Amino acid sequence: MKHPVATTRVLPANTAVSSGSRSANRTKTYRWFGTRAAESVAAGICVLACVSTVQASDAVRAMPADTFIETLAVITHVNYTDGAYVNVRNVVDDLAWLGIHHVRDYAPGSSPPFSSYVYLAQHGVKFNFLTGSNFAESIGQAAKLNVTVPGSVTAIEGFNEINNWPIPYHGLTGTAAGLAVQREIYARVHATPELKGVHVYDLTGYDEKSVETRADSADYANQHVYPQNGEQPTYNANGDRWMGAAIDAVKKFQLPLVITEFGYFSMPQAGWYMLGVDEPTQAKGVLNGYMDAAAAGVKRTFVYELLDQKPDPQNKSGEMHYGLFRNDNSPKQVAHAIRNLTSILNAGTTLRANGTTGAVRGTLAYRLSGMPVSANSLLLQKKDGRFVLALWNETPIWDRAAGTPLTSPPASVELDFGVKASRVDLYDPLVSAAPLASHRDLRQLTVNVPDHVILLEVTLADTPGT
Template identity: 70%
Template sequence: MKHPVATLPGLAASPPVSRASRMRTGARAVASVAACVCVLAGAAAAHAADNPVRMMPVDAFLDTLGVVTHVNYTDGAYLNVRNVADDMAWLGIRHARDYTPGPSAPFASYAYLAQRGVRFNFLVRSNIAESIELAARLNTEVPGSIAAIEGFNEIDNFPIPYRGLTGQAAGLAAQREIYTRVRGTPELKGVPVYDLTGFDTRTVESRADSADYANQHAYPQNGNQPTYNSPGGSWIPAAIYSVKKFNLPIVITEFGYFSMPQSGWYMIGVDEPTQAKAVLNGYLDSAVAGVKRIYVYELLDEKADPQNKSGEMHFGMFRFDNSPKPVAYAIRNLTTILKAGTARRTKDPARSTLPYTLADMPVSANSLLLQKKDGRFVLALWNETQIWDRANGKPVTHPPARISIDFGASVRHVDVYDPLVSAEPQASHRDVRQLPVDVPDHVILLEITPADTPGT
């Protein structure tokens, strides 16, 4: 079954792509859409200095970060549930997507993770009633541990029968039962329902009484960047656009790259440093686009694959032996930088806007303004130039883009961070109004202390 093609007015767009469809069913033509970055409206445009730019609180951004786990895979790396908890705490991520407890994984494993602060988006198993009962039980034992309930996964790849129905009709009907049962379960009061994945969104006009959040998967192909590629697919924007008509908030419950370098065409693996760049960019891209949460596939390499025979075994942020890949270090650095704060010595409210101008931003570049609780701002910048040579199976690094930032007035302090390198500043500037910055093909962070920031 083909995935829906998301089309912007006047543009051909690439279809949202599931991991399974690319890994298991082979290739399909992908349309070029160099201009599709316009979905993230104004993200790469310069900000006018007389129009202060509002920001996203750091805590709200951190709450968008999720990761897929497979606690039910007890024949590989996920057998050690303590590693799962430790790794998520080390990363600074608390949201996990997994199946509800089942025959292969004891309820106690999920309870342990919940007690360690993990919040689950639970995928429903074929026994809908049992799945929701188990989710309710966990949410009772560890209040707040259930962040969402999600419908069936990729029904185009994993079809399910339902009350005499088959195919898409079965999945859509089952989703309505899931929604009704969650709404009727007191222990899950307030828990949102994510839609199922793998149905043709073009043929469905409404998700009323079926889902609180639209849901898609986005797996960039050919070593593409998550959002901007010229030529190439526009993966996260296309996934968003395909469900925009439902007028629901959106989650992306699978997104990622496997770190097994490949050449050729379709579902191309990349090396570990390139995986780190692309995943970091994807986390930021989705936040800019207003995605409520994005779950990177996945936390651990599931099984050992020393001869690199299966890309499926290399999606992890951690290798099979639980050693962190560059992507894990990058995410830890990102969350460490964002969580670091200074004590405030005043109760005066911090300003919630920062007037600034970005000049000479390429169309492939993007930005996101965040604010810490202590009043300081963090401006994230990244430029989605080509990062992988699919013909030769090698990483590509383009020169950074030199842009200019005007803060509208002198700011007290600017620290520049590169999460791929360290959680420590790579450069520091004091009492500056204008600052030239080299923006690479991955996220860098500018921590900005305005002159009037109280108590810092």
């Protein structure tokens, strides 16, 4: 799968939109909160000496930080009882430590016991359940859990990658069988009272070009994205745009989208295709992918996977190195980075009852000058009204010939907030949950944007509590 950049479109005045959409009203135009622009490590910032002479851009509508956090998800294999997942308490603790509660797993079966899923659900885990060959039983078990712990099941997903694991069904084979099963799964889920409000995710592994509609088959389109050759998730100078192409392939279905598999394995390799990378590069790719997906409007992205399943000291199997945590449950750099990201976004101040201008503003008319075509931005807003601008530049991060990481010079980007900011804090989630630099009373600054996500937390002068 090769994937392109999201395009912009203009909506008519008074178009109703949900969070994550680009909209326009009678008096202002809004740009999509994630933008890719045109020019590329320390992510330092330097205050510009001059007063702004740059005209403010159109207002950008911010995605609520809570909404963004809800897009973050991870795959678990609780049904694998011969490896790291046998300890479900570790699974609960790891998810809480990351700040993630959405997981994708197979529906409960005979092993592990049903009580393991109840334990996870009681500790706040929300499940997207894959259906197995006995999909009727899978749906029944999901319904049982949703009754035992109401709200613990958010979605039921059709068969996984039928191109790799084809299924027969009522004399049908291949894509025809998969699509027929999906229609039955859809009908059964929506006819099950215990699963009221639970969405149906499409199956994966069929040729989207040969299918024109998913009506009566899925509530959400579904894709898998694995950047190859150690490449960035969306932008690569050679034309490979893994996530963008996956998104474009299902746009015709006019459904919201989930990505139920995405990731990099941390077993460094040289050569060609399905290349593993080192742990710092895995962290860069995963965080960039989470941001790319949210900026493109993907409703949830499940990273493969929570834990390295089994020990592999001789590095013989890339499959055993996809985890955010190692097999001994120690966190890799990617786990630290996700924890830092969610910690930064969850940290807030108490709103003042008489000062809500910043909280209800919802938009920021910022301008980025000098952004390379490989760079992207995503504007978020915390509950307390502070904005968080994520910036990242998808320059090459892996030398596939040598099997070693690459680091490009950061891009110098000029940022104008359009209004005066009383405080701007710079964060690098790959480094810390604490700010690396802080500045006060400014409207413009220069930002060095590296090959991975950095965050600028912007407190405007009229933000509540300031």
